[in-house]
Amino acid sequence: MAWLEPLSPILGWNGGDEFETTDLSTRFGHIQTATDWCNNLPVLMAGSDKLDPPRVKSFDPATIDWSDHRSGICFIDSDGDNVQWLQGSFFRGNPSYWSNPERGKIPFGWSCCFAHLTQLCPQPIAYATATRTTNDWFVEFGGGYFYPDRFAMDRPNRSELLARHARRTWELMKKTNTRIIGFNFSRWDSSNARRACEGFAGQTDGLLAILAFQYYPYEGGAGKIYWVKDRNQLEVPVISSRYSIWEHSNQRERAGTPAKIAREIRETAAKHSPPREPCYDWVICHAWSWFKKAPGTNEDAENLPQENAPDSGGVRGYSPAVWCCERLPASIRVISPEEMAWRIRMQHDPAQTRRFMEQFR
Numbered sequence: 001m002a003w004l005e006p007l008s009p010i011l012g013w014n015g016g017d018e019f020e021t022t023d024l025s026t027r028f029g030h031i032q033t034a035t036d037w038c039n040n041l042p043v044l045m046a047g048s049d050k051l052d053p054p055r056v057k058s059f060d061p062a063t064i065d066w067s068d069h070r071s072g073i074c075f076i077d078s079d080g081d082n083v084q085w086l087q088g089s090f091f092r093g094n095p096s097y098w099s100n101p102e103r104g105k106i107p108f109g110w111s112c113c114f115a116h117l118t119q120l121c122p123q124p125i126a127y128a129t130a131t132r133t134t135n136d137w138f139v140e141f142g143g144g145y146f147y148p149d150r151f152a153m154d155r156p157n158r159s160e161l162l163a164r165h166a167r168r169t170w171e172l173m174k175k176t177n178t179r180i181i182g183f184n185f186s187r188w189d190s191s192n193a194r195r196a197c198e199g200f201a202g203q204t205d206g207l208l209a210i211l212a213f214q215y216y217p218y219e220g221g222a223g224k225i226y227w228v229k230d231r232n233q234l235e236v237p238v239i240s241s242r243y244s245i246w247e248h249s250n251q252r253e254r255a256g257t258p259a260k261i262a263r264e265i266r267e268t269a270a271k272h273s274p275p276r277e278p279c280y281d282w283v284i285c286h287a288w289s290w291f292k293k294a295p296g297t298n299e300d301a302e303n304l305p306q307e308n309a310p311d312s313g314g315v316r317g318y319s320p321a322v323w324c325c326e327r328l329p330a331s332i333r334v335i336s337p338e339e340m341a342w343r344i345r346m347q348h349d350p351a352q353t354r355r356f357m358e359q360f361r
Contacts, residue, residue: 001028006152006161007168009116009144012036019215022145023186029152029161031144033116037084044121053118054129055177056138059338061357071269072335072343073328074282075321076182076211076241078218080111081141087121091128096317097287103318104133106325109282109337111141111182115172125176137336139211140181143169147186147215148196159199166203174206180337182211188221188240194228201228201236206359209341210238213284218244219254223268223281225344234356237344242268242281245320247289248303257291257302258320262327269332277347280340285321290314293323 006029013036014021022032035041077097079085091098098110110128117125128138142148143165151165152158173181181200185193197210207230214220221240228236243254243261250256254264261283272279290309294301302323304312325334335343345353 001025001030002154004028004030006155007031007165009033019186023147023150026146026150027152027154029155029158031146031165033144034082035084035120038087038121041120044123045119048119048122051122053114053122053176054126055175056114056125056129057132058177058179058360059137059336059342061342061360064339064342066346068333069274069278070331070333071272071278072280072333072340073265074109074280074335074337074340075106075285075324076109076139076282076337077111077285077287077317077321079141079287080139081113081145081184083113083116083120086113086117086124091124096315096319098128098131100318102322104135105322106334107135107137107336107339108318108321109137109139112138112178113141113144114138114176114178115140115143115169118172118175135336137338138178139337140169140173140178142181142183143172145184148183148200149185149187149190149193151196153192159195162196162199163203166200170204170207179206179208180211180341181207182213184213184215186215188212188214189224194226194238197226197238198228201230204230204236205232206230207236208338209344210236211241211282211337212238213241213244217252217255218246218284218286219252222254223279227348234352235345235349237341237348239282239341239344241284243283244286245283245289245324246286247291247306250300250303257299258324259294259297259302259327260299262324263299265324265328265332280335280343280347282337282340283321283324285317287317289320290316291320291323293319
């Protein structure tokens with residue numbers, strides 16, 4: 001890792017403990033790509049630098065009903081930085097994710113690696129934009145898998161390397177019109193994490209938000225927000241995930257089954273009922289956690305053994321998020337990641353947010 005030129009993409013997967021192998025490349029300023037099951041990349045990437053990839057539809061802030069003061073909750077799936085998954089079974093042939101027959105029922109944020117796919121395999125981006133529903137939204141996950149708070153810490157010029165990565169990633173995000181980026185931190189609230197977000201945002205012009213979650217636990221940020229500035233000195237929110245849908249985790253605060261998370265969302269929203277400002281939070285939905293639908297009040301009933309879970313009627317991905325939404329009252333709206341970001345910005349600084357909105361007209 002020391003021998004490689006910094007900012008090298010690590011193709012394949014080194015195996016072993018996920019955190020340790022990713023941390024090793026992170027500390028030397030490299031980017032994991034999770035490409036060990038990819039097919040035909042030399043062919044699929046040929047000429048990609050000369051292509052203009054399809055642009056995803058961005059959320060129009062002019063459609064927001066600012067008189068609606070209900071709290072809002074946003075659901076986003078995990079693991080979208082996995083190139084091989086988005087090249088393979090994510091989009092087709094797997095009813096857990098994009099091929100789920102319920103897709104479009106609720107606003108939902110799909111984490112993605114469009115910055116890498118733009119270079120390696122543009123075809124999935126074209127498929128996503130052609131087949132999305134009006135409730136499907138995309139969040140770039142990191143421009144690769146690394147921990148920003150530990151990025152290039154074993155190099156003498158870590159700030160400059162992160163800035164270079166940020167510029168590259170932002171240019172690729174602008175090509176696909178992706179306006180929100182999510183980061184996986186080893187410690188989301190550390191001084192190194194804040195400096196990394198400041199460094200990344202400082203290379204952008206039009207970034208809507210940074211979504212932050214922690215390697216363990218995902219929900220460690222508890223919905224807290226801090227602010228950094230882009231290159232035009234506009235403030236950008238860094239929004240931590242308050243909840244995670246994760247199998248057999250009901251013993252953790254703000255984590256567990258869809259039923260448990262629905263209760264916690266209801267309880268949090270109740271604390272923000274008028275005349276207090278509404279709250280806007282997001283749930284990270286662990287892509288690999290299996291559940292079974294279990295109506296009723298027993299919050300553990302949706303858990304099941306993960307081994308051979310499909311044979312026991314287990315479901316993962318999109319549907320558990322829908323089950324969670326079905327347990328929410330009408331006083332809590334399910335919103336897209338972009339609407340969440342716009343509403344948080346408006347709460348924080350209405351005048352600046354209105355000026356920023358002019359860029360999207």
